[in-house]
Amino acid sequence: MGKVKVLLITGRSMRQGVGKESGKASQKYFESVAFCEIHPKDLEKLGIKPGANVKVSTKSGSIVVKAMPASTIDEEGKIFIPYGPYVSLLVDAETASSGMPTFKGLEAYIEPALEEKILNIEELVKKYYRGK
Amino acid sequence: MELIIKNGIVYDPLNGVKGEAMDIYVKDGKIVEKADGSKAQVIDATNMLVLPGGVDMHTHFAGPKVNLARMLRPEDHYKDPQRKRGVRRCGTGYSIPSVFTTGYWYAEMGFTLAFEAANPPLKMMHVQDELNDTPLIDKGAYPVFGNNWYVMESLSKGKIEECAAYIAWVLSAIKGYAIKVVDPGSVEEWKWGKGQIGDMDKQVENFGITPKEIVRGLAKVAKLLNLPHHLHIHTNMLGNPGNSEVTLETMKAVKDLVTNGELLIHMAHLQFHSYGGKEKDWNSFRSGSEEIMKYINKNPYVSFDMGQIAFTDTTTMTADGPFEYNLYEITKNKWMNADIEFETGSGIVPIEYKRDNFVHSIMWAVGLELALLSKDLWRVALSTDHPNGAPLTFYPRVISWLMSKKARERVLKLIPSSARSKTLLGSIDREFNFEEIAIITRASPAKLLGLKEKGHLGIGADADIAIYDINPKALDPERDYRKIRKAFRFAKYTIKDGKIVYKDNEIIEHFIAKTYWVNPHIREDLYNYINSELERNFDKYYTVKISNYKIPEGYLVKSKRIDIITKL
């Protein structure tokens, strides 16, 4: 148990692509972006099972998402979260004057967050963007 | 709306007017015999030069490769920002101006018609998009066919009619104006990484046809289709030492097809094809203009545009993919390539023509020599092959070089003496007068394009008129070449479709003028045959559907369709 240091990769996935076409407020979209692919060995290190909630943190922020078994991550020490509002909380806004933030290869930490809830999209907007 | 241009000094070569002070009447966008003086707007053009609107028959200003060049070169734009002012939209130059700026620059120079010279049919919707956005000039586009699979296959089987029907189908489907050929055969081979074909009798790999056969076949097709403009060709070996032989061979290849003294072949940007010397030996590079012009002067079936260069930083762009690769190898500048499935290719390389460069300075002389050695200016058009030889804003400079030996000598003095000795220019005394300038910038290109309402100021012509603030009677172009330059760069008035669009350094109207295209009518059985062949095979050839390849006439903001009765 404890934190594991990883490289965070973000990108497209078919589910996210299908999910976004169903509408950003849809459950399908939520399910397609609020998760994190983790290598089985890293799950083991964290002492958690697939489906558990994990907290992912970078120097820019942290967010709780669902841990999923890896389908594309083929080595430990790497995690994948699809493009979307969850990973956007973790991405650095610096672009090295290129206009492009670094979406791939962010230094991140994962830790179990079994007690914490995953925000839905509306809650996320309220908490981070347009809180009343 | 009516307009009277009073007392200008008019040159209208097509109607034999040579510097007479006269009035011109305009009504509803046309030139008329008389207008109602009480209602008309009057421009006092006393002591001013009045010409028909300028016609640019070979320029690259819109479409996929032009836009790729724009994208490639932010540095070209940084140095030439164009501010928004009144109706004038903002934009950028310098050698690849944005669309609004292109239209304004033509208008500033008194040009009212320009033909985009090389376009892949598959990307013609992009071309039409940009033409739809280019203000104040009439325009049209030449799709390229010289490396098209259907063309090569039908011609290799000797099926001229089928090839003609196919081209008629394409021109009509995508709204093109003429048949353009670029480096026949070579571009297909370039798609396998091979270089330009210099042997006109060599078979193109996989297609069993030679470049010469492609040229001959397409010249026949243009005749069969009765197209208003004859075959427009950028022949093989562009830019290479000793290429004048290939150029002569290309012209000779179609000579026997002349039946009635007609024009048969237009040699595009001839400067780039008129070099002496030995292939690949740049030290042997010399002007080949004399032999080229000897042939053209004797053979009235050939016309050409100059492809003049000027010493500046500009951008080369052509469907001639293998040539651009060569140019990259020579300059090591940045290089774009864009091959187009089934049809053609293209490449882009920026270049700076330098006065102290042996090759560049000879190229500069060659372009001027071609025009100055011509005995029939009705087969010559001024061009810089914008922006290949120089940006279009250099036309006034080219005019001044043609009109003033002194202006030429100033440059000749500055080029390397080793280069000077490889040219004829120093020995040519000819200086064009205003009538001759009016021919090569207006009357001749309009005639070569087969546009009867363009390039002149006779009754019924389109009211496209340029008024320049110089008095041809009081000016000595030899001495005052700088005034010539200035006057032709910024007209006093430019009138398009009877409206004053530019006056005293201000763009005062922004509208989209006509887009010309041809609609050749062919026999129904032939049309049906081609249509079903294409429908059957389109998915094999292309990655788009045939219905999405066609462009409806309504897509053009202002369509000018020319229906043609063909020989098919």
Add this chain to the structure above:
Amino acid sequence: MREIKLSLKEPFIPPLDCSVINTDNFYQNSLEEIKALKIWRGNREVSLEDVFSIHEENISEQGDIKIYIEGDLSKARRIGQGMSFGEIIIKGNYGLYLGAHMKGGKITVYGDCGSWVGVEMEGGFIEVKGNVGDYLASSYRGTTKGMKGGTILVNGNCGVEACGWMSGGIVKVMGNSGIFPGIHMKGGIIYVKGDCAGRAGANMIAGRVIINGKVDDILPSFKIEEVRGSVKVGDEKIEGPFYVFVGDLSDEGDGRLFVHVNNNPHLKKYEEYIP
């Protein structure tokens, strides 16, 4: 000597294009004319006076011109653009394009600067007491002409792509450098006293990139040439020893990359390749 002092009246939201603030321009104008100079605040043209309070002091016959500017200038751009003489002193953090196309004179910033310091600079001297952003002494997009001449001294760190397309002049960074110092370099020298994040000298054709601190790795397109005792940066001699690499071979380059031996024991593996 004219001394003109500008202090920022209040913070602002949009970027401020200050290209008129340069010594050549001020020198030709009276104080009243200077106050009336137009600058761009976002999409509005306002007078210099609207944004800065402006004073002129200490006029003597000798010397030329000094401009003092103070305030939070982190959204200001293009101060000292194209200047050819005199001096500008900025107290506070500063934004983008400091001394762009500068030809001569001196600019000193007591604070941090953003990106494109000395972009396409031709001559003169820039000193930044704090850190600078990316593209130090570099070029604009698509332009293959970076800094041509002059000297830049950065007391702090620099960001990525310092000295891109540089062809002449000297740049010294006393702190650390981001990735790609000397990218596409064609001449000139960059000296980084601290560490470099990597990819030093990428695509360089000629010139020198000198890293005194630690470098994680050398690009595979460089090959080692020798170990040298010291290297010169202008008239300053930097003591080594240095590994000297030649590159970038992927561009048939003949640039030199100097990396300090003592601070990079992990590069010892290269010694076996020394010809």
Add this chain to the structure above:
Amino acid sequence: MKEYRDILCPVCGCLCDDIEVNVENNSIVKVQNACAMGASKFLNFSKERLKNPLMRKNGELVPCSLNEAIDHISRALVKAEFPVIYGFALSSCEAIKVGIELAEEIGAVIDNQTTVCHGPGVQGLQDIGQVSCTLGEVKHRADLIIYWGSNPQDAHPRHFERYSLLPEGRFRGGKKDRKLVVVDVRKTATARMADFYIRIEQGKDFELISALRALLRFEDIEQEQVAGIPKEKVEELAEMMRSCEYGVIFFGQGLTQTIGKDRNGDNLFALVRDLNKFTKFLVMPIRGHYNVTGSNEVLTWQTGFPFGVDLSKGYPWYNPGDTTVVDIFRRGENDLTLVVGSDPLAHLPRRATMHILEHPLFTIDPSMSLTAMASNVVIPSAFYGLEAEGTAYRMDGVALPLKKIVEPPEGILPDEEILRRILEKVKEIRGK
């Protein structure tokens, strides 16, 4: 029931134009030929959508009239000193033109999604150039296909089938005649199909490209490993590239969003350029949204620059890092944001976008997005390619016609018309 053929799919940059759609009672009941993403859009687009303009009053978004919304936005635009207009990758070229005119009129920065997808590739192109082609060329000729940091099986599901690996071309008979190489940090669905999968160390693309380029110049590599790959394998890849007849690299955001960014594209284009000494080799970015290419094209032909264009001073200026949205947002320089068919709150770093909430934020979008949820005014728009026609550009620059196959809900206009009304209103206000 109406049956439509040759319909364009308005989802990804593949812009497949062979979709068949059945429409009954103004509703799509059947879709053929589309991938899962496309089918999802055709069948679901009308479900979660906005039907009314919304305006924030007392902290809540409440319905308002279209005129009220346009009036509010226009007044704010006129007042703004540094507005940003962002989006357009899911719009038509005709709408983009109006967007540019509006930006010019009010002195705004106009940027599109290129900035966070293939912007770095464009910057690389501006240094080196790019050897490229249309997709049909690949279909007819390619015998070596490399996907580098791109995963079409997930993001462009029909890319293999229509354009690269599988189609039968004139000179190649499909998969049997082609070799597939995938360079990625993850074993993606695409990588699983590869004949040669190269798992590259995250963030080391530049090193691998440099090594390949040096090998092409017959230099030796003085390292045992490059980018986590044994030297022998790198040499094998170089040889494969050099000896193919016709190679093509499709690169994706694995390259553009990784450390090195524009220089990764720069070096990759140089690699492909160099390969043309030996054989024919080309490179093409795999573009994401269906008309992100079109938004580059239109912006380029009207202003000279493809994205991140600052028109605040009355002429176009471009410099990514200065004039791009993430940087402007992060520095907190803009005092108004107008979003057209994009969702920056969902996809841009929060550390940048949090600043735009301090100022007016307006969204034009067919459906509810995160950005719309947080906006001051939201105007619903019609879906291009479904409810409105227009032009879009495929990833290789082929322009194609988006078609209208169903009627939009009552009162819902396409972006082009909404923007035109805003432009007219802005002109009217300024005229006074």
